[in-house]
Amino acid sequence: MTDSNKMIINLALFGRTQSGKSSAGNILLGSTDFHSRFAPCSVTTDCSLGRSCHLHSFMRRGGQEITLQVQVLDTPGYPHSKLSMSHVKQEVKKALAHHFEQEGLHLALLILRADVPFYGQEESYPIQLIQELLGDTWKNYTAILFTHAEKIEDAGFSENEYLHDASDTLLTLLSSIKQRYVFLYKKENLFNEQRRKILERIVEFIKENHYQGLTFK
Numbered sequence: 611m612t613d614s615n616k617m618i619i620n621l622a623l624f625g626r627t628q629s630g631k632s633s634a635g636n637i638l639l640g641s642t643d644f645h646s647r648f649a650p651c652s653v654t655t656d657c658s659l660g661r662s663c664h665l666h667s668f669m670r671r672g673g674q675e676i677t678l679q680v681q682v683l684d685t686p687g688y689p690h691s692k693l694s695m696s697h698v699k700q701e702v703k704k705a706l707a708h709h710f711e712q713e714g715l716h717l718a719l720l721i722l723r724a725d726v727p728f729y730g731q732e733e734s735y736p737i738q739l740i741q742e743l744l745g746d747t748w749k750n751y752t753a754i755l756f757t758h759a760e761k762i763e764d765a766g767f768s769e770n771e772y773l774h775d776a777s778d779t780l781l782t783l784l785s786s787i788k789q790r791y792v793f794l795y796k797k798e799n800l801f802n803e804q805r806r807k808i809l810e811r812i813v814e815f816i817k818e819n820h821y822q823g824l825t826f827k
């Protein structure tokens with residue numbers, strides 16, 4: 611994951627169709643690697659790995675300036691409008707083993723829309739996929755990234771107020787993953803600042819696992 615002054619973090623995105631996975635991935639990377647658009651169907655059909663440019667002097671560790679590079683695996687929506695659930699599962703499984711065989715996966719990001727209530731059977735499908743692929747330790751390697759968070763702000767809610775009124779299903783999930791979550795706001799004028807804050811929070815989550823990745827066979 612790191613040499614003396616460079617750190618690489620490996621992330622994978624999971625979520626339902628039109629949850630904002632690819633768009634969130636582009637923000638994390640600071641690029642437009644992943645195709646993202648509004649559509650009445652699933653847009654992403656293949657797993658794809660994106661790599662960010664080097665973020666110099668991102669943090670200090672052991673008295674040294676650390677350069678950060680982010681690798682993000684974008685995955686098809688689950689369930690998918692065109693692909694079977696078994697096909698998606700197998701493709702993601704192969705991609706995790708191929709791309710993260712050496713250093714492992716540091717964090718799975720479950721992408722949820724903040725403007726859509728979290729409940730019902732279909733909402734649980736991406737969580738089941740994460741559980742099956744990551745195994746018994748999935749709770750230690752999963753965090754939630756809420757997209758469309760600006761809708762919360764527009765409605766006059768703070769993040770804490772939003773979570774206070776959230777469904778029991780979501781609150782239970784947050785509790786099981788030790789309250790690892792971050793909100794993503796669509797604000798062009800604060801893009802770089804927000805990206806850095808999100809990455810700083812993600813690195814803190816990874817630090818909880820002593821920067822160790824989850825490996826796949």
